Amino acid sequence: MSAPVTALFRPRTLNDALKMRAEQPGATVMAGGTDVMVYIESGTLKPTAILDLWGCSGLRWQQSITGGQFHGAGLTCTDVLRSGQSHPLLEAAAATVGAVQIQNRATLGGNICNASPAGDTLPVWLALKAEFEVASVRGRRRIPAASFWQGYKKIDLRPDELFLGILIPPLFGHTHFRKVGTRLAQSISKVVFAGRYNPGVDACLAFGAVGPTPMRCLKAETALVAGAAVDDVVQLVREEIAPIDDIRSTAVYRRQVAGNIVRRWLTSL
């Protein structure tokens, strides 16, 4: 049975949201609720107070700014797909989250802060070298995506902070997104990949669902930029990832598939 929620806070502005967060650091933050509601229903989360950000307009905007593009934490996957202004890697990931009903509620901030290693947008932020902006009434901080996920479901967010949004710097190169799940819709990733490759300059081979956090294959990236053969890059990818057997797949399958994804993409270029 669900626990009784005795207080519900619904800020309309970012300032109010930050004040409420400071006053109620124990409240469960909820955006679209597609993860939180599942946890409540299953009894793994028993909040007594909820800070509901769904109506907070200060989190739901997108803008090109000097040096990149900013996406507010409250943008949903549907917002991303409708705007046509997001990076193609992000659009590709947003289109694979759940199905339309979930995409209408699932926010970028929720995907990032839920910190499931299988979250579909997570490798995208690594591939795009994104920075995350978080804030409290004390001020704002920027955190590189690469250091935000600190362990399984552990994030660099303090109890009085909210996740504000994502800054994507302008980057060049070929990009590729691939999710492998049981079905095309309503399926959690067995392996999810986001890659960016600017030949001779830099590369980013980022995976989800192959370790406790989303991860880059740094040795494989270095080899790729240095002109290594595709087979060697694939071998390094398979060595660097750290998949496990779980209810969705096996480590052996994930290693095989991760290498296949990279091989097919690089061969196609």
Ligand SMILES: Cc1cc2nc3c(=O)[nH]c(=O)nc-3n(C[C@H](O)[C@H](O)[C@H](O)COP(=O)(O)OP(=O)(O)OC[C@H]3O[C@@H](n4cnc5c(N)ncnc54)[C@H](O)[C@@H]3O)c2cc1C
């Ligand atoms: C049927 C179904 C299918 C799904 N399919 C997929 C899928 O294919 N791929 C995938 O990646 N995910 C999937 N999910 C998971 C979920 O939809 C996503 O993780 C989604 O992006 C979560 O966003 P939300 O706004 O609903 O988060 P919420 O449930 O509201 O919150 C998730 C977490 O983030 C925290 N949070 C949210 N916003 C903020 C903020 N601004 N500041 C601080 N903390 C915050 C919350 O406290 C909570 O811990 C699925 C879920 C369901 C129920």
